[in-house]
Amino acid sequence: MTDPLAPGATIGILGGGQLGRMLAMAAARLGYRCHIFEPGAAPAADVSHGWTQAPYDDLDALRRFAQGCDLITFEFENIPAPALDVLSRTTPLFPDRRALETSQDRLVEKTFLAGLGLATASFAPIDTAADLATALTATGTPAIFKTRRFGYDGKGQARVMDPEGAPAALASLKGAPAIAEGFVRFSREISVIAARGRDGRVAAYDPGENVHQDGILATTSVPTALPLKLRTDAVLIASRILTALDYVGVMGVELFVTPEGLIVNEIAPRVHNSGHWTQAGCAVDQFEQHIRAIAGWPLGNGARHANVVMENLIGDDIARAAALAAEPGVQVHLYGKAEARSGRKMGHVNRVTGPA
Amino acid sequence: MTDPLAPGATIGILGGGQLGRMLAMAAARLGYRCHIFEPGAAPAADVSHGWTQAPYDDLDALRRFAQGCDLITFEFENIPAPALDVLSRTTPLFPDRRALETSQDRLVEKTFLAGLGLATASFAPIDTAADLATALTATGTPAIFKTRRFGYDGKGQARVMDPEGAPAALASLKGAPAIAEGFVRFSREISVIAARGRDGRVAAYDPGENVHQDGILATTSVPTALPLKLRTDAVLIASRILTALDYVGVMGVELFVTPEGLIVNEIAPRVHNSGHWTQAGCAVDQFEQHIRAIAGWPLGNGARHANVVMENLIGDDIARAAALAAEPGVQVHLYGKAEARSGRKMGHVNRVTGPA
Numbered sequence: 001m002t003d004p005l006a007p008g009a010t011i012g013i014l015g016g017g018q019l020g021r022m023l024a025m026a027a028a029r030l031g032y033r034c035h036i037f038e039p040g041a042a043p044a045a046d047v048s049h050g051w052t053q054a055p056y057d058d059l060d061a062l063r064r065f066a067q068g069c070d071l072i073t074f075e076f077e078n079i080p081a082p083a084l085d086v087l088s089r090t091t092p093l094f095p096d097r098r099a100l101e102t103s104q105d106r107l108v109e110k111t112f113l114a115g116l117g118l119a120t121a122s123f124a125p126i127d128t129a130a131d132l133a134t135a136l137t138a139t140g141t142p143a144i145f146k147t148r149r150f151g152y153d154g155k156g157q158a159r160v161m162d163p164e165g166a167p168a169a170l171a172s173l174k175g176a177p178a179i180a181e182g183f184v185r186f187s188r189e190i191s192v193i194a195a196r197g198r199d200g201r202v203a204a205y206d207p208g209e210n211v212h213q214d215g216i217l218a219t220t221s222v223p224t225a226l227p228l229k230l231r232t233d234a235v236l237i238a239s240r241i242l243t244a245l246d247y248v249g250v251m252g253v254e255l256f257v258t259p260e261g262l263i264v265n266e267i268a269p270r271v272h273n274s275g276h277w278t279q280a281g282c283a284v285d286q287f288e289q290h291i292r293a294i295a296g297w298p299l300g301n302g303a304r305h306a307n308v309v310m311e312n313l314i315g316d317d318i319a320r321a322a323a324l325a326a327e328p329g330v331q332v333h334l335y336g337k338a339e340a341r342s343g344r345k346m347g348h349v350n351r352v353t354g355p356a
Numbered sequence: 357m358t359d360p361l362a363p364g365a366t367i368g369i370l371g372g373g374q375l376g377r378m379l380a381m382a383a384a385r386l387g388y389r390c391h392i393f394e395p396g397a398a399p400a401a402d403v404s405h406g407w408t409q410a411p412y413d414d415l416d417a418l419r420r421f422a423q424g425c426d427l428i429t430f431e432f433e434n435i436p437a438p439a440l441d442v443l444s445r446t447t448p449l450f451p452d453r454r455a456l457e458t459s460q461d462r463l464v465e466k467t468f469l470a471g472l473g474l475a476t477a478s479f480a481p482i483d484t485a486a487d488l489a490t491a492l493t494a495t496g497t498p499a500i501f502k503t504r505r506f507g508y509d510g511k512g513q514a515r516v517m518d519p520e521g522a523p524a525a526l527a528s529l530k531g532a533p534a535i536a537e538g539f540v541r542f543s544r545e546i547s548v549i550a551a552r553g554r555d556g557r558v559a560a561y562d563p564g565e566n567v568h569q570d571g572i573l574a575t576t577s578v579p580t581a582l583p584l585k586l587r588t589d590a591v592l593i594a595s596r597i598l599t600a601l602d603y604v605g606v607m608g609v610e611l612f613v614t615p616e617g618l619i620v621n622e623i624a625p626r627v628h629n630s631g632h633w634t635q636a637g638c639a640v641d642q643f644e645q646h647i648r649a650i651a652g653w654p655l656g657n658g659a660r661h662a663n664v665v666m667e668n669l670i671g672d673d674i675a676r677a678a679a680l681a682a683e684p685g686v687q688v689h690l691y692g693k694a695e696a697r698s699g700r701k702m703g704h705v706n707r708v709t710g711p712a
Binding site: 003004007008021024025028029030031032033034046047048049280283284288292297298300301303305306318322325326328329330331332333334335336338347350351352354355356 | 359360363364377380381384385386387388389390402403404405636639640644648653654656657659661662674678681682684685686687688689690691692694703706707708710711712
């Protein structure tokens with residue numbers, strides 16, 4: 001093993017939201033300083049050494065930021081290509097460009113996954129109304145139309161119940177390049193948080209079971225009620241994806257559980273909301289694991305010593321934080337956001353339900 | 357319960373070392389901003405919103421600092437009285453002055469503990485050589501002479517094996533007001549980390565067993581091998597101390613285990629090195645617990661879901677951090693200090709040895 005990045009070095013983080021904030025604290029625990037790049041409000045900057053407040057098209061600001069960092073990571077995948085060009089000229093970026101470019105675009109992502117022989121929803125590109133008939137032949141109905149880029153938390157999606165509804169669904173995406181996905185009848189959604197180090201080793205946490213409300217993750221629970229065989233399959237799928245991408249860092253892999261087995265829903269090349277439970281259930285949480293991976297430390301082995309239910313605090317839920325804190329085994333994480341807008345992730349709690 | 361301090365409020369922390377740093381991160385997890393007051397280097401400032409770098413006798417700087425904070429806490433007990441005067445004029449301080457004044461002075465502390473009916477080492481003040489004979493009558497020999505104030509990690513202490521050695525031992529303390537303490541023959545040292553909320557409720561963690569090397573804490577392990585009766589006694593003693601002081605916050609209570617029962621060694625009115633294991637063993641660690649207490653949140657119940665050994669990384673030990681990180685269940689905490697001086701606490705690891 002080569003030596004890890006020296007303590008006192010500076011890690012740059014693109015994005016100043018809650019994921020950046022928790023990454024910054026994990027980096028501090030390993031002795032690093034963090035510098036946040038974020039055009040808007042930056043709760044992450046409150047726990048970081050420095051903050052560059054500039055838009056992602058301010059290439060001068062990006063250049064200065066990169067020059068001040070020993071390595072760079074990010075909390076979100078939609079970083080524009082010209083920004084990546086500037087950053088990577090002076091400073092290593094983990095996970096790398098290939099991971100970003102694969103996950104930024106749903107069509108590229110699904111094509112990559114299918115190329116690995118992994119099961120995904122059926123899919124087809126839809127650029128214009130002329131593609132609708134062919135696409136629906138591939139996916140059948142019901143289907144979901146999604147913008148290829150910049151969708152999150154259910155945004156940029158439209159459901160298509162029958163071919164007659166397709167033109168309206170496409171129109172609702174406002175001309176953005178899109179993809180049609182076949183509807184997957186699944187019994188559960190799980191996710192695997194996995195990491196790959198600079199040395200190529202992979203470690204994964206136990207799969208967690210996710211429940212969504214209004215298109216936003218509501219809870220993740222570990223352990224899942226799944227048979228061991230499926231849990232192992234899930235971890236192996238994640239491992240295969242990381243290795244194929246020569247990936248460095250933590251990745252979230254969302255999977256559907258169906259009667260035919262596991263189907264990969266999507267991948268996120270970053271720490272993931274469904275991995276927050278690791279803060280209460282593992283010696284090394286996903287944030288420390290990510291910093292370990294990108295800074296050249298040995299990875300934690302992912303062992304879980306507690307059963308945990310993670311619950312997101314969305315919008316006004318934050319008013320419940322103190323009452324939740326009064327319950328046994330509840331760990332509170334608030335994100336320091338100024339305004340509790342509806343649908344906004346304001347914090348989460350991890351409820352330890354017992355030893356593993 | 358009244359509402360906790362609102363998210364977004366600012367907590368001032370006196371002292372910018374590792375305890376301040378971990379307090380600042382815990383405060384951030386509860387949605388607060390932190391402002392550090394520290395004359396020297398301040399690793400805590402790297403994870404805080406603001407930092408006032410000024411000496412503790414700069415009353416103007418203290419005044420401005422206090423005015424910018426919604427409440428103030430501290431990572432060390434030796435805060436000068438004039439500083440406390442200035443701070444408390446505008447801003448609530450937790451734990452309060454009485455706790456500080458009791459623990460700043462070993463004679464006051466021991467007198468307070470004895471007044472509660474708790475067992476302590478025998479003790480007597482020694483201000484000048486004229487007090488030696490009387491003091492040694494109270495303590496017998498061997499005894500330990502300690503400065504009444506400003507001692508830590510074994511500094512400001514001298515061992516007295518027989519009456520003849522007493523004058524030299526006193527002289528080594530260089531005229532500082534001192535206390536003679538009788539030698540306690542103990543089998544183990546344990547500590548209880550306990551918290552008391554603004555509402556008067558007390559919560560305590562399982563006692564940890566401490567091992568020192570060269571006067572500095574080396575490891576803390578939970579659970580201890582002590583019988584349940586002694587563990588319960590330890591927690592009750594801590595609870596009595598906190599309640600007698602009308603204390604708000606986390607306190608570390610060090611106890612000796614002797615054939616005659618538990619003897620209180622000393623109290624620290626702050627988060628404590630021997631409580632770092634809670635970061636890996638409890639849903640709510642001692643840092644979050646302290647912030648909960650001072651900011652008016654309900655306390656965590658102190659339940660432990662894992663067995664943990666905490667090991668300090670002193671001086672060059674930091675070079676072992678990456679190798680330790682490769683072991684299963686090891687969580688690394690480095691303090692971001694620039695220089696690994698001998699005897700300096702550079703970090704710690706928490707090793708999860710199994711579910712509780």
